[in-house]
Amino acid sequence: MASFVANRLVRSVVVIFLISVVTFAMMQLAPGGPFSSDAGGRPRAPEVQARLEAEFGLDRPPVEQYITYMGKLLFHFDFGPSMRQIDFSVNELLFGVDFWSDPLGSPVLVSAQLGLMSFMLAVAIGIPLGVVSALYRNRPADHGAMFVTTLGISVPNFVLGLIFILIFSLWLHWLPVFGWGDDWRQMVMPVVVLATGGMAIIARLTRASVLETLGADYVRTARAKGLRERFVMTRHALPNSLIPVVTVLGPLLAAWLTGTFFVELVFAIPGIGKFFISAVTNRDYSLIMATIMLYSIVLVIMNLIVDIMYGFLDPRIRYD
Amino acid sequence: MAVEARRVVGPAVRSREDQDILDRPRYSLLNDTIKRLRKNRVAMFAGFYIIAITLAAAAAPLVTPYGRDEPHFDHTREPPSSQFWFGTDKLGRDVFTRIIYGGRVSLGVAYVGSITAMLIGVSYGAIAGFFRGHTDDLMMRFVDLMYGFPTLLFIIMLMLIIPPNSSTGMIMLGLFIGLGLVSWLNVARLVRGQFLSLREKEFVEAAVAVGASPFRTITRHLLPNAFGPVLIWLTLQIPALILLESTLSFIGLGVKPPTPSWGGMLSEGWRAMRTSPWLALAPALAIIITMLMFNFFGDGLRDATDPTMRGRD
Numbered sequence: 001m002a003s004f005v006a007n008r009l010v011r012s013v014v015v016i017f018l019i020s021v022v023t024f025a026m027m028q029l030a031p032g033g034p035f036s037s038d039a040g041g042r043p044r045a046p047e048v049q050a051r052l053e054a055e056f057g058l059d060r061p062p063v064e065q066y067i068t069y070m071g072k073l074l075f076h077f078d079f080g081p082s083m084r085q086i087d088f089s090v091n092e093l094l095f096g097v098d099f100w101s102d103p104l105g106s107p108v109l110v111s112a113q114l115g116l117m118s119f120m121l122a123v124a125i126g127i128p129l130g131v132v133s134a135l136y137r138n139r140p141a142d143h144g145a146m147f148v149t150t151l152g153i154s155v156p157n158f159v160l161g162l163i164f165i166l167i168f169s170l171w172l173h174w175l176p177v178f179g180w181g182d183d184w185r186q187m188v189m190p191v192v193v194l195a196t197g198g199m200a201i202i203a204r205l206t207r208a209s210v211l212e213t214l215g216a217d218y219v220r221t222a223r224a225k226g227l228r229e230r231f232v233m234t235r236h237a238l239p240n241s242l243i244p245v246v247t248v249l250g251p252l253l254a255a256w257l258t259g260t261f262f263v264e265l266v267f268a269i270p271g272i273g274k275f276f277i278s279a280v281t282n283r284d285y286s287l288i289m290a291t292i293m294l295y296s297i298v299l300v301i302m303n304l305i306v307d308i309m310y311g312f313l314d315p316r317i318r319y320d
Numbered sequence: 321m322a323v324e325a326r327r328v329v330g331p332a333v334r335s336r337e338d339q340d341i342l343d344r345p346r347y348s349l350l351n352d353t354i355k356r357l358r359k360n361r362v363a364m365f366a367g368f369y370i371i372a373i374t375l376a377a378a379a380a381p382l383v384t385p386y387g388r389d390e391p392h393f394d395h396t397r398e399p400p401s402s403q404f405w406f407g408t409d410k411l412g413r414d415v416f417t418r419i420i421y422g423g424r425v426s427l428g429v430a431y432v433g434s435i436t437a438m439l440i441g442v443s444y445g446a447i448a449g450f451f452r453g454h455t456d457d458l459m460m461r462f463v464d465l466m467y468g469f470p471t472l473l474f475i476i477m478l479m480l481i482i483p484p485n486s487s488t489g490m491i492m493l494g495l496f497i498g499l500g501l502v503s504w505l506n507v508a509r510l511v512r513g514q515f516l517s518l519r520e521k522e523f524v525e526a527a528v529a530v531g532a533s534p535f536r537t538i539t540r541h542l543l544p545n546a547f548g549p550v551l552i553w554l555t556l557q558i559p560a561l562i563l564l565e566s567t568l569s570f571i572g573l574g575v576k577p578p579t580p581s582w583g584g585m586l587s588e589g590w591r592a593m594r595t596s597p598w599l600a601l602a603p604a605l606a607i608i609i610t611m612l613m614f615n616f617f618g619d620g621l622r623d624a625t626d627p628t629m630r631g632r633d
Contacts, residue, residue: 019470159604162604170593
């Protein structure tokens with residue numbers, strides 16, 4: 001087990017390193033550095049541009065820039081200054097200016113809250129839905145559930161968000177359109193919208209997995225032994241069915257995280273997603289790089305956890 | 321005198337059993353698949369929709385009542401009517417027309433991107449699956465590593481490299497390549513898995529014994545047999561790419577106005593949600609319904625080729 005964990009850990013570190021290199025390289029390749037025009041988009045005089053670039057160390061060779069950047073990041077956890085919003089450093093933008101006094105205002109935590117709640121919702125509804133679907137296979141309940149899940153995976157979440165806003169805010173006036181933190185009702189739509197896609201995938205996978213498990217020999221044996229059906233399900237069939245679901249959680253979380261960008265955009269939630277999108281539109285490279293690094297690190301850590309859990313649940317995988 | 325060679329077909333009078341065997345309907349794999357697919361009405365409907373919308377997008381000038389960028393300044397921001405089926409936008413352009421033209425971008429990018437990903441992935445998986453051993457090991461490790469990359473972020477970065485004022489063609493080229501680059505992993509794994517199991521079969525051994533080169537074995541024998549799952553993957557990858565393109569256009573990284581694309585129209589429409597919701601609803605429905613149809617068709621295809629469901633009805 002220990003070597004398995006160590007192996008996964010090393011792999012994670014390598015991936016993070018690779019992502020940082022690739023991201024950095026891409027930022028270097030992107031046209032128009034952060035100082036070729038000012039924050040308003042007007043072009044700058046060359047001398048001013050040269051001076052700014054020297055100030056921020058952008059005239060150094062790329063490799064040196066990379067090393068400086070990573071050094072600052074690893075030792076001081078400093079992502080550097082924002083290149084479009086001149087008065088703010090990236091850390092201030094992403095983590096909130098008053099992190100310690102008002103943690104819930106911090107964009108990172110807002111996004112984390114959104115992500116966590118939608119994840120819990122998706123699992124809480126998706127897994128039971130899949131199980132029920134499998135137990136009542138090919139009956140109306142199953143067909144209905146599968147249709148809804150197909151909708152769930154087909155509709156992109158920002159589109160779903162728009163439709164929800166249209167129905168629940170503009171027509172029915174039940175829920176507020178945007179905002180976060182003042183009213184619990186603001187959280188309903190974003191969380192539900194974000195959860196839908198993942199829920200659909202989890203439900204489908206659980207259904208397929210339960211169906212497969214129920215046909216397995218050991219379940220037959222358990223039934224033949226005379227165990228009560230409920231016991232057979234909870235002790236034998238269910239835990240084993242959940243293993244494939246855990247495997248898919250890794251890549252699923254990636255899609256989830258990126259889903260938060262758009263939900264935050266559509267519902268005007270002050271999380272990092274919103275900053276990322278505006279950074280992309282404004283070409284604020286240090287902010288872009290920082291958000292990508294942050295997301296990637298979170299992703300890699302989540303994948304690591306999922307991998308380890310999977311190794312824990314299914315001993316066969318450890319001897320890979 | 322030359323003797324004509326004649327194929328011997330058997331005795332002139334056949335036994336009852338033989339005749340019955342000859343009269344029985346043919347039941348090959350392809351036949352069976354098509355038959356089962358036909359029975360699935362949802363999948364057939366989805367298939368027709370897909371063909372219809374692809375043709376409509378390709379032949380857009382023939383199908384649309386107005387010009388793509390044709391403004392009607394006396395009819396701006398109108399809701400759907402008999403004159404403008406999906407309403408008009410802020411410049412008085414017909415939304416229905418723009419949706420069909422937008423399909424050119426959205427569908428085109430999805431199709432070409434999927435095919436690019438297929439070309440990359442199938443070659444990669446074929447090589448890994450056929451040669452096995454260290455080659456396979458190394459290649460799959462690379463794939464595992466790539467799985468850790470967040471794809472949306474990667475493609476956003478890729479699109480950022482393209483200068484903001486490039487032509488539509490350049491942007492679409494970037495999209496073709498970029499979308500292909502982020503999607504090939506799954507099909508590579510798929511093909512590799514298929515090859516690993518197929519190469520143990522006798523026909524491969526026979527081909528190699530007769531002296532077929534690896535290239536010939538792969539292309540003539542293994543690939544055709546591995547193609548079923550790849551086709552299913554393709555039908556499910558296309559909607560994923562439609563989604564990806566819409567997402568990119570939504571945040572401004574896709575084709576630039578006035579070229580319409582479903583994601584771009586969605587972002588414009590979103591800003592006008594309160595006053596003119598049809599501007600957002602039309603592209604939203606276009607995206608949803610198209611993706612849904614592709615997913616239904618892919619599901620139907622998968623069910624039709626699933627060996628465990630053969631002869632069920």
